[in-house]
Amino acid sequence: MSEPVLYIVATPIGNLADLSERAREVLGRVDHVAAEDTRHSGRLLAHFNIKVPMISVHDHNERQRAEHVINLLRNGESIALVSDAGTPLISDPGFHLVRAVREAGFRVSPVPGSCAFVAALSASGLPSDRFQFIGFLPAKSGARLQALEALSENTETLVFYESTHRIVDSLKAMSEAFGCERYAVVARELTKTFETIHGDSLEGLLEWIQADANQQRGEFVVLVQGAEKVLDDESINPEAERILRILAKEMPPKKAAGVAAEITGYKKNRLYQLLID
Incomplete structure (x- = not known):
């Protein structure tokens, strides 16, 4: 040196x-x-x-x-x-x-x-091309819910840190802000003896963690899937239509619509209807 x-x-x-x-x-x-x-x-x-x-x-x-x-x-x-x-x-x-x-x-x-959140994201199975690291949420319930509601329409994966004492309350607030069916992953005690990585709907995660006090102990990373992209069903942009038509030359219409939906963000049914039309 x-x-x-x-x-x-x-x-x-x-x-x-x-x-x-x-x-x-x-x-x-x-x-x-x-x-x-x-x-x-x-x-x-x-x-x-x-x-x-x-x-x-x-x-x-x-x-x-x-x-x-x-x-x-x-x-x-x-x-x-x-x-x-x-x-x-x-x-x-x-x-x-x-x-x-x-x-x-x-x-x-x-x-x-x-780095705990990077380790958790890599093993979560959630999209990692775009994510937002939030860290710890506010300790007070009102401020916590307000912070989560402000993130409810974000389409990228959301990453939080949480403590033993607040993990249940935070999952309740996430379920309220994002909807109980939103998929999420709890990563607990990473690289330690009792490492746990568990994914489910927010409602399912809350039931799982409340049923086992041992799962409420340790240090947590909570990863929440982003909100579904909302696109105008009445109009499909030319680039998405071009992708759909290329795929339709190589595979059946339903499969082509499904793959195109994953690429473009449009709903599968709308793309399938476009092919049929």
Whole structure:
């Protein structure tokens, strides 16, 4: 490490074997580790026999700590920023520190690794080409429902974090805001012993989780399928019609309409009727 750098180091979300070789090397070579909870991260470092001085950087002192970190960088020292688990800054502190360090002219370098919502999305079976990461919802019920209702017409996959104490209330609010039949996936305790990834309608998920108190424990990622695209049934754009006609040359009308519906977002019945007409 020939220059002072602030490294943003992702740490495991459960399974310690997920700490990358590069992350282990960086943590062992920096002059300081800035941690959200020094006791928690201290156990991680001890597991890998890494002995580096630690400083505390969390929600309540981040702005004040930024100047201290910048002074360390000015002295030629390198620092690794870690959160309690996963990738720092994702629903965790660090934004103000990173911005201050960059504005001071020092390099900020990511050391990628585990991220709970990315892991959950990859295994959910929900569309991942377009998604919106929301993170934690408001704690108060009224504000939570209002936030969800504002997202009810979004067509991309919605991704939330939730805690043990609010998972049931959040699923109830999602069912109210999105409709009880909207498909969703609960990913719980990812990479840990009791990892669970369960998909169903929001109503079904609520019944499932209320029936088993053990499924209400741990850390949660909740992924909700986006709203169905609403298109004008009376008019089909030329590009969609072109796709439909190409498919109809190669397969029966019903199958062609079904494939075209998946590609274009128009309803299958409307496309089939167009072919028949």
